[in-house]
Amino acid sequence: MEKSYIVKQISIFSENRPGRLAAIAGALRDAKINIFAFSIAEANGFGVVRALVDRPEDAHRTLTDLGFRVSFTDVIGVKMRDEPGGLSEVASVLGDAGINIEYAYAYSGRDGAVLILRVDQVEDAVRQILDRGGELLKASLFR
Amino acid sequence: MAPWNRQVEEMPPDELRRLQYRLAKALVQRVYETSEFYRRRMKEHGVRPDDIRSLADIGKLPFMYKRDLRDNYPDGLFCAPKEELVRYHVSSGTTGKPTVVGYTRHDIENWSESLARGFSSCGLGRGDVLQVSYGYGLFTGGLGVHYGAEKVGATVLPTSVGNTERQIELMQDLHTTAIACTPSYLLHLGEVAEKMGVSIRDDTDLRIGILGAEPWSEQMRSRIEDWLGIRAYDIYGTSELSGPMFTECSEQKGIHIWGDLALAEVVDPETGEVLPPGERGELVITILQKEAFPMIRYRVGDITVMDEEPCACGRTHPRIHRIQGRVDDMLIVRGINVFPSQVEHALLEIPEVGRHFQIVVDRKGALDAMLVRVEVSEEAFSDKITDLMMIRKMVEHRLRSSLNVGVDVELVEPGTLPRFEGKSKKVVDRRSL
Incomplete structure (x- = not known):
């Protein structure tokens, strides 16, 4: 049950120099893959581009074929109220349950705001959020 | 200053050559009798001690290479009983194994x-x-x-490397008159001194620099001398020959190779043919009196020119010109020899990164900085930045411990590093001397 809410994020290793994001985004455009959300984490000299896309398997294959270092990471997408306190509600649920957030990013679209989370105990997190009446993105959205 | 050993240093050239012949013959006889390695090598080459009937006959002996040291690690080339050794030194080899050199009391x-x-x-x-x-x-x-330095009666201040500000304080307080270091370190020291408000020229007694362990140029000499107000002399040697061993004289026109201690030849690096004085080639050295670790016709890998013209200083021993480069891909980083093959060897044992690499050497201020670019392997790629940072730190640590020199590591995208052999792509040296 919990598994149906675990979403495959693609993570791409990228050198920190001009044109690398354009190369990744261009490859996804050419493969007609839609990006729902993404973030860039940076370190000295390199970074990791993380993205939720509509066809993660295709995106993985496309980018790997082009020579990129790509991996899948299990994340969850929690729907938030797009008003003051929305993030606080979700964060409190996880904090109270002792679940640590490794990283997070968010987007706000037509259907409201979504917080994408990588946590240390992903199935636990799903259960806690559902038990508290929270709503999660379904993995079936990403095929 | 008067020669240290006038009788030897001003020996007539003919007499010096006769002495070299006697020493070389005795050396060949001795290693043939005491060393399995030399005996086998000479037999393979079809040459016996009796075949050495003139100095030129040394040319009949086979060359020795760095790989002979690696293949006979740790002590296969030693020719003295273990209990006669009073010291070891160890330097990096071309791959995983280091090079061990031993010395008897007489060698020291x-x-x-x-x-x-x-x-x-x-x-x-x-x-x-x-x-x-x-x-x-x-x-x-x-x-x-x-x-x-102790032998000539100078007072030694053994500061070793690092802690430059303290070195400058001691230089002032103890009235240092001469410094032995790499030329790039002396430039660095001069810059640090200026930041401290100390002028080497005006606020210290420094007058001589004994500089080596890395390539440098006449332009660099002028810069050092003009800026710091000292005289800068080239010093030459490698661990296989003992260590730093020969220097320029006050004429600053080449490095005297003491003929009673070493026989220098310059050969064509391709054919091995001995070249006449004045022609550029690879330096080959025979250490004539070494007991523990003799080297016979050792291909040093350094490119130079032999000069047998009389020197204005009065010393009769031949000179070699400033080293002009390498025949192989050895790099010298902060005075430490680094072979790209060592980097390759170290990376093979680190599954988190691929085996492809690129070395970029540059100067940060006056000092060398070495960067090794590697690709993260598929298995090790994590989307957590902290994991990747740990991989980078780990690779830096592993390279540092196998190369004996600090290295920065950069993680790059797969497939972006040169795949083909060849120094031109694997090593980018941006230093200008």
Whole structure:
């Protein structure tokens, strides 16, 4: 049950120099893959581009074929109220349950705001959020 | 300053050659009798000690290469009983195995004698304070220079490497008159001194630099001399020959190779043919009196020119010109020899990164900085930045411990590093001398 809410994020290793994001985004455009959300984490000299896309398997294959270092990471997408306190509600649920957030990013679209989370105990997190009446993105959205 | 050992240093050239012949013949006879390695090597080459009937016959002997040291690690080339050894030094090899060199008391004595002559010929002696800013320890630089300087009666200040501000304070407080270090370190020291408000030229007694362990140029010499107000002399040697061993004299026109201690040849690196004086080629050295670790016709890998013209200083021993490069892909980073094959070897044992790499050497200020670019392997790629940072730190640590020199590591995208052999792509050297 919990598994149906675990979403495959693609993570791409990228050198920190001009044109690398354009190369990744261009490859996804050419493969007609839609990006729902993404973030860039940076370190000295390199970074990791993380993205939720509509066809993660295709995106993985496309980018790997082009020579990129790509991996899948299990994340969850929690729907938030797009008003003051929305993030606080979700964060409190996880904090109270002792679940640590490794990283997070968010987007706000037509259907409201979504917080994408990588946590240390992903199935636990799903259960806690559902038990508290929270709503999660379904993995079936990403095929 | 007067020669340290006038009788030897001003020996007529003919007499010197006769002495070299006698020493070479005795050396060949001795290693043939005592060393399995030399006996086998000479037999394979079809040459016996009796075949050495003139100095030129040395050319009949096979060459030795760095790989012979690796193949006979740790002590297969030693020719003296273990209990006669008084010291080891260890330097990096071309791959995983280091190079071990051993010395008898007599070997240390000759090494010091060689440097005592050199230091005297640069005007360094009793009453001087020599700050030795070469590394002490397994590296030959610190201890080698130290013993030579004590022999000429100079006062040694064994600062070793690093802690530059303290070095400058001691230089002022103890009235250092000479420093032995790499030329790039002296430039760095000059810059740090200026930041501290100290002028080496005006606020210290420094007058001589004994500089080596890395390539440098006449332009660099002028820069150092003009800026710091000192005389800068080239010093030459490698651990296989003992360590730093030969220096320029006050004429600054080439490095005297003491003929009673070493026989220098310059050969065509391709054919091995001995080249006449004045022609550029690879330096080949035979250490004539070494007991523990003789080297016979060792291909040093350094490119130079032999000069047998009489020197204005009056010393009759031949000179070699400033080293002009390498025949192989060896790099010298902060005075430490680095072979790209060592990097390759170290990376093979780190599954988190691929085996492809690129070395970029540059100068940060006056000092060398070495960067190794590697690709993260598929298995090790994590989307957590902290994991990737740990991989980078780990690779830096592993490379540092196998190369004995600090390295920065950069993680790059797969497939972006050169795939083909060849120095031109694997090594990018942006330093200008």
